[in-house]
Amino acid sequence: MAEVLVYVDHVDGAVRKPTLELLTLARRIGDPVAVHLGAGADAAAATLAEYGAVKVLTADAPEFADYLVAPKVDALQAAHEAVSPAAVLLPSSTEGKEIAARLALRIGSGIITDAVDLEAGDSGPVATQSVFAASFTTKSRVTKGTPVITVKPNSAAPETAQAAGTVEQLSVTFGEKSTGTKVVSRTPRESTGRPELTEAAIVVSGGRGVNGAENFSIIEELADALGAAVGASRAAVDAGWYPHTHQVGQTGKSVSPQLYIAAGISGAIQHRAGMQTSKTIVAINKDSEAPIFDLVDYGVVGDLFDVVPKLTEEVKTRKG
Amino acid sequence: MSLRIVVCVKYVPDATGDRHFADDLTVDRDDVDGLLSELDEYAVEQALQIAEDAEDAEVTVLTVGPEDARDALRKALSMGADKAVHVEDDDLHGTDAIGTSLVLAKAIEKTGYDLVVCGMASTDGTMGVLPAMLAERLGVPQVTLLSEVSVADGKVTGRRDGDTATEQLEAALPAVVSVTDQSGEARYPSFKGIMAAKKKPVQSLDLDDLDIDADEVGLEGSWTAVDEAAERPARTAGTIVTDEGEGAKQLAEFLAGQKFI
Ligand SMILES: Cc1cc2nc3c(=O)[nH]c(=O)nc-3n(C[C@H](O)[C@H](O)[C@H](O)COP(=O)(O)OP(=O)(O)OC[C@H]3O[C@@H](n4cnc5c(N)ncnc54)[C@H](O)[C@@H]3O)c2cc1C
Ligand SMILES: Cc1cc2nc3c(=O)[nH]c(=O)nc-3n(C[C@H](O)[C@H](O)[C@H](O)COP(=O)(O)OP(=O)(O)OC[C@H]3O[C@@H](n4cnc5c(N)ncnc54)[C@H](O)[C@@H]3O)c2cc1C
Numbered sequence: 417m418a419e420v421l422v423y424v425d426h427v428d429g430a431v432r433k434p435t436l437e438l439l440t441l442a443r444r445i446g447d448p449v450a451v452h453l454g455a456g457a458d459a460a461a462a463t464l465a466e467y468g469a470v471k472v473l474t475a476d477a478p479e480f481a482d483y484l485v486a487p488k489v490d491a492l493q494a495a496h497e498a499v500s501p502a503a504v505l506l507p508s509s510t511e512g513k514e515i516a517a518r519l520a521l522r523i524g525s526g527i528i529t530d531a532v533d534l535e536a537g538d539s540g541p542v543a544t545q546s547v548f549a550a551s552f553t554t555k556s557r558v559t560k561g562t563p564v565i566t567v568k569p570n571s572a573a574p575e576t577a578q579a580a581g582t583v584e585q586l587s588v589t590f591g592e593k594s595t596g597t598k599v600v601s602r603t604p605r606e607s608t609g610r611p612e613l614t615e616a617a618i619v620v621s622g623g624r625g626v627n628g629a630e631n632f633s634i635i636e637e638l639a640d641a642l643g644a645a646v647g648a649s650r651a652a653v654d655a656g657w658y659p660h661t662h663q664v665g666q667t668g669k670s671v672s673p674q675l676y677i678a679a680g681i682s683g684a685i686q687h688r689a690g691m692q693t694s695k696t697i698v699a700i701n702k703d704s705e706a707p708i709f710d711l712v713d714y715g716v717v718g719d720l721f722d723v724v725p726k727l728t729e730e731v732k733t734r735k736g
Numbered sequence: 737m738s739l740r741i742v743v744c745v746k747y748v749p750d751a752t753g754d755r756h757f758a759d760d761l762t763v764d765r766d767d768v769d770g771l772l773s774e775l776d777e778y779a780v781e782q783a784l785q786i787a788e789d790a791e792d793a794e795v796t797v798l799t800v801g802p803e804d805a806r807d808a809l810r811k812a813l814s815m816g817a818d819k820a821v822h823v824e825d826d827d828l829h830g831t832d833a834i835g836t837s838l839v840l841a842k843a844i845e846k847t848g849y850d851l852v853v854c855g856m857a858s859t860d861g862t863m864g865v866l867p868a869m870l871a872e873r874l875g876v877p878q879v880t881l882l883s884e885v886s887v888a889d890g891k892v893t894g895r896r897d898g899d900t901a902t903e904q905l906e907a908a909l910p911a912v913v914s915v916t917d918q919s920g921e922a923r924y925p926s927f928k929g930i931m932a933a934k935k936k937p938v939q940s941l942d943l944d945d946l947d948i949d950a951d952e953v954g955l956e957g958s959w960t961a962v963d964e965a966a967e968r969p970a971r972t973a974g975t976i977v978t979d980e981g982e983g984a985k986q987l988a989e990f991l992a993g994q995k996f997i
Contacts, residue, residue: 427900484896484905485868485878509899510864510881517833517865518872526834526959529863542963548755548860555964596877596911600893600904618996642996660918661897666751666859667775667917675996685751689862696994697974698987704978711971714990718979726984734988734997 418446418502419471421495423515424464425507429456431463433615434507436574438567439467441534443577445541446502449473450581451495453488454480457583465581467574473498473586479595481602485511486594489518494588496523501562503541505534508566516566525561532571532672532693541565549666549685550692569614570672605661613645613662618675619694621647621664622657623687625680625701625720629657634724635679641731647671647691649681665690679720683708700724739793739887742821742849743783744840744870745776745812747805748860755860757965760955762830763860765802772808775855777922780812782915783853784923786887794818796847800828800839806938813933814925821847825942830955833861837869839953842946844874851892854914856881867914877907883918 420442425432435450442448450469452460457474464472473495479487492515496504504519506512508530520527531543541563545554558564613619620642622635632646639646648658650665664671666689676694681687683699683706691697692711699708704717716723749755749768758764780797787793797812799805800823809820823843831839844852852874857864871878879885882894882905892911896903897918925933943950951957977986991997 484880484903486871489872511898513864514868514878514880517863517868520834520959521837521869521872526832527865528960529865546968547862549751551755551968552757553964553966553968554761554962556960556962558959559961560959593875593877597879597905597907600906602901602903604901666862667856675991675994689751696996697971698991700983700987704976709974709976711974712976713971713974714987715974715976716979716983716987717976718983723979723984723987727987730984730988731991731997734992 419449419499420446421492421499421501421504422448422450422469423492423504423506423512424450424452424460425509425512426452426456426460429459431460433574434567434569436467437569437572438505438507439464439469440572440575441567442505443468444534445536449499449501451492451586453491461581461583465579466576468577468579469581470579472581472583474583475586475588477588477590479590482599483595484597484599485514486518486596487590488515489522490590490594491586491588492519493522494586496562498586503563503565506564506566508568513566516564520561520564523562525564526558527564528556528558529566531565531567534565534567546693549689568670568672610639611643611645613647613664613669614671616645616671617673618642618644618677619647619664619671619673620644620677620679621649621681622652622679623649623681624651624655626652626657627680632658634721638677638724638728638731641728641735649687678708679724681708682706683711739787739790739851740849741783741787741793741795741851741853742844742847743776743779743795743797743812743817743853744866745780745797745799745808746773746855746858747771747799747801747808748773748858751859760830761962761965762955765804770804770807772811773855773859775857775859775917778915778917778919779853779855780815780817781922782885782919784816786851786885790887796821798840798843798847799823800836800843809938810933811925813936814929815923816929819936820938821941822938823941823946827943827950827954830958831953832958832960833863833865833869834959835953835957837866837873839946839948840866841870841873842948843941844870846941846946850909851887852912854912856914856916867912871912874910874912877911879905879907879911880914882913882915885913885915885919
């Protein structure tokens with residue numbers, strides 16, 4: 417069977433969930449070959465094999481951390497030459513999309529970003545995209561070169577399928593121009609202890625209706641009771657009530673959880689762009705005319721300051 | 737020596753309006769209201785600020801798009817850009833990201849540049865790939881997704897709030913930059929700016945001017961094909977209750993029924 421390159425998103429060898437989803441999707445079109453760059457490949461290899469990687473190509477060099485994006489493109493280009501894959505899959509993170517963009521040009525291929533599903537087709541992989549704030553669903557193909565496709569988190573449920581996962585060193589030569597953008601310093605984001613927003617099965621978001629940074633604890637308490645991640649609308653973020661890294665929407669994160677709860681959020685098109693593909697949508701809003709109610713599976717017209725704390729209590733009681 | 741800044745701006749269908757596809761599965765741009773992508777206003781703003789801080793600088797706004805795309809250029813000129821370049825050609829209809837990056841790169845080279853400034857993503861395609869593609873094609877550093885940017889001593893520096901970390905970046909000019917909506921509110925065009933914009937030069941270029949063959953771009957030359965575009969079925973009307981003291985309980989009941997609790 418044809419091989420499919422899968423770019424591994426990881427933190428020091430801890431493989432992130434979107435990569436397991438990619439491996440699962442890759443198996444529909446061929447044999448996954450994982451590309452692991454940076455430290456921790458040995459730790460990662462077992463997980464990658466468990467989810468179907470027949471091979472793990474690995475390279476570690478300071479360039480990956482010291483310069484932006486381009487050295488990783490060099491490595492993927494080397495992997496592409498080594499394997500001649502049927503497709504290259506990357507996670508639709510900001511960096512994943514940038515690597516994909518440059519790789520596509522280097523290897524003379526078309527690119528599709530933000531796929532939400534992937535299938536084998538008669539003439540190569542067929543990607544489903546959810547566009548215009550999820551109001552249209554399209555099916556597209558790459559028609560020239562090796563399809564380079566980025567896939568959104570939560571597009572598939574990770575399935576195990578033990579494979580060999582043989583680790584092989586990838587030899588990478590860094591281009592002269594690949595070290596143009598220096599990463600002068602890096603401050604890792606502090607962990608909140610909650611699930612990562614884009615990967616979470618449940619997201620509870622607060623908007624302008626939350627009316628103050630101190631009130632976000634109401635949202636956090638519900639999130640903790642449900643084991644959920646916390647999101648925010650841009651209005652809440654711009655007001656300084658919650659960090660920008662938690663913004664859901666067109667210019668924030670796009671989420672696709674099993675359950676999305678919006679409290680005090682009106683449902684502007686740019687917010688909807690980031691959450692409309694959630695499986696089940698719930699809203700709590702005191703304005704019965706709020707556009708968010710057009711999307712919901714269940715809506716409560718009411719004051720979030722009454723409803724949310726009571727709901728948190730209900731959840732805690734029922735969970736025992 | 738003058739700092740030459742080129743800002744890439746896209747003309748997009750209004751996101752709050754009715755966006756749809758034409759029969760050939762390209763975006764319908766004829767029947768909808770278009771405007772300068774709101775995320776590119778941030779790019780224009782940062783370019784203008786960089787120019788104001790420089791001793792001598794010139795800001796050119798560049799768009800690839802149909803006749804109406806001139807509106808986007810007009811807006812950027814009225815904000816304060818000095819001149820505009822419009823790449824317009826019937827053969828461009830249906831061009832994908834690879835093709836668009838080719839056209840933009842050639843137009844940027846023809847215009848001459850020390851710094852290219854882009855938005856973080858268009859509000860229609862929302863791919864967020866063009867800035868990286870331009871850096872690749874032009875062979876210059878990419879300093880992208882910046883929430884803060886400054887240019888001094890032939891260097892661009894900026895802050896990138898990535899997925900797992902915040903990074904401080906640095907590169908020598910020439911370079912391609914993209915800025916996020918956290919970079920600072922865009923200014924409104926003043927009346928004076930609007931009047932002045934009418935007199936500013938807009939250069940029109942076609943594919944011949946850029947030495948690009950028609951078959952490298954457009955729907956035919958595209959590297960991707962859209963086979964289907966279907967409007968998402970409207971969500972079936974959900975249950976909506978009004979809280980009269982029992983709202984939380986009813987909602988918990990629903991969540992339990994769906995096995996969330
Ligand atoms: C280019 C661009 C990009 C954008 N990107 C994003 C993005 O990524 N994410 C995003 O969210 N927005 C984005 N926006 C902004 C977006 O257009 C809206 O302004 C924003 O989503 C509004 O946030 P909100 O719903 O919290 O506030 P509002 O629209 O002010 O709504 C607040 C809601 O809270 C309700 N409410 C108030 N008090 C209570 C209470 N006590 N109990 C219950 N309900 C209450 C109100 O009835 C109202 O419906 C973008 C805009 C632009 C132009
Ligand atoms: C719904 C939809 C889905 C699409 N999916 C794909 C796909 O999967 N693959 C593909 O190859 N093409 C796709 N396209 C086509 C693609 O959007 C266009 O070719 C486009 O011009 C480049 O991508 P973008 O607009 O998403 O740019 P982005 O990379 O999101 O734009 C970033 C920045 O680049 C600059 N820029 C982008 N376009 C222009 C322009 N025309 N003129 C001046 N500056 C510009 C702006 O500064 C902008 O802020 C899609 C288009 C739509 C509408």
